Amino acid sequence: MIDIRLLRDDPVGVRASLVRRGVSESQVDELIETDQSFRESVLARDEARAELNLLSKSVEAAYKSKDIEKAGELRAQAKELGDRLSGLEEACTSVENKRREQLLYIPNIPDDHVPDGASDQDNVPIRYWHKDLGEVLPQEFVLPEFADSTRVPHWEIGTELGILDLERATKLSGAMFPMFRGPGSRMIRALTAFALDIHGDESTGHPYEEVRPPTMVRTETMVSTGHLPKFADDAYHLERDSLWAIPTAEVPLTSMYRDEIVEESFLPKRLTAFTACFRREAGSAGRDTRGLLRLHEFDKVEILAYATADQAQELHQELLAKAEELLRLLGITYRVVDLCTGDLGNSSKRTFDLEAYSPGTDKWLEVSSVSWFGDYQARRANLRYRKADGSGVEYCHTLNGSALAWARIWAILVEIGRQQDGSVVLPQVLAPYLGGKTTIDAKTSRLV
């Protein structure tokens, strides 16, 4: 959540920033009002409490001096004050809860650099990359030719080779649950090992610690990252056990140090995790239903960092570079997009998306989203660090990005690797993870 003090100190500025990303003025004003009455009732309550504490002390003193009569008198007085206090206390908690509730629904304040915009149409491409062209500025980029053999959608290729079995997956779980088979399944395993090895590489000097977190989490864990309470409809909920299926490894990784105060020297802390991710996709029924474009369950490797405010921006670039590195190694054409205020995620301060080109569908697919959350999530998670100079305790900054989401990568690899004869050639970097064989044979559907 946002820092309520910011809102107090600069209501006009904060309101303007939030309106920029689609929050209504009235929602902000309501919060300001609630906060004001909260502070008033806290003051009233504390004054009454102070008085009562004093009275209690004098009761004790009266008893000690054996003045039973006076003690009785004071007790009656205190009793009366106590009754008044409980009313004030009740009022106080109720406003406080109201304030917290309102606060939980207010999205993060976007960074000043975030471009204005209403929807994903207004996102700003920053650069393109293609294996033969290298980095290219947006205005200079022209999409190179893709061979006809690659202009086949991945679901057709997958079915043809028997490495994707969506029909039977539907039998098991319903639409939008994928099932990979044979080399198709092994590709996911190879990609995962490949990515984790790169993230965990010690020789970089800043390896990411590999974590295998739980996939089902408590409600508080989902609240910390901002996925609850606002977006409950998007998540799978196991009511009987009060657990939620994680939509991304960001959820458990961010809460790992929830309610803790770490030392400044601990930061920046880099983590990486492979998990399945579950999304109900409640608002998108009927869209992108074919193939692997939109799924209820998919595998993803996530990278995440905790940082101080000073380190955050640099870490953001580092995470982005990490995700880009994988795409480059895989030879996938992509662009980096600076998300506009209208498309920015609720908890995010700034986000870069990586969109990879799928020749089979002629679409740019979001395969990674790299976000800087400022202290928004850390406030929700009560995740802080003790400053090295001893000057106190501060909220951490959190950042994370996908690197990468495999379903869409799988789709693109299958499309760009497709040859005239229908076989699929996979990137050489995966060879060590595929038993040295990188071609899926058209006839036998086996790796050769």
Next chain:
RNA sequence: GGAGGGAUGGCAGAGCGGACGAAUGCGAAGCACUUGAAAUGCUUUGGGCCAAAAGCCCCGUGGGUUCAAAUCCCACUCCCUCCGCCA
């Protein structure tokens, strides 16, 4: 699933109605002593609300009793041990 035990500061651990935001030990920081270190001694060392001195809150969470609760009562949550079941 059954039975028991527990939840206190960075850790260990006392306190079991008022003098307790909390003994003691360990750890950490500073200072002194020392050529330096060790040892020793002294001092400091939780978080939050508030613009803030003051004031107020926090001993798992929520409620209750009381003038007064870490301490008594109730509920919940979590953790541990044993038994059962099990990948």
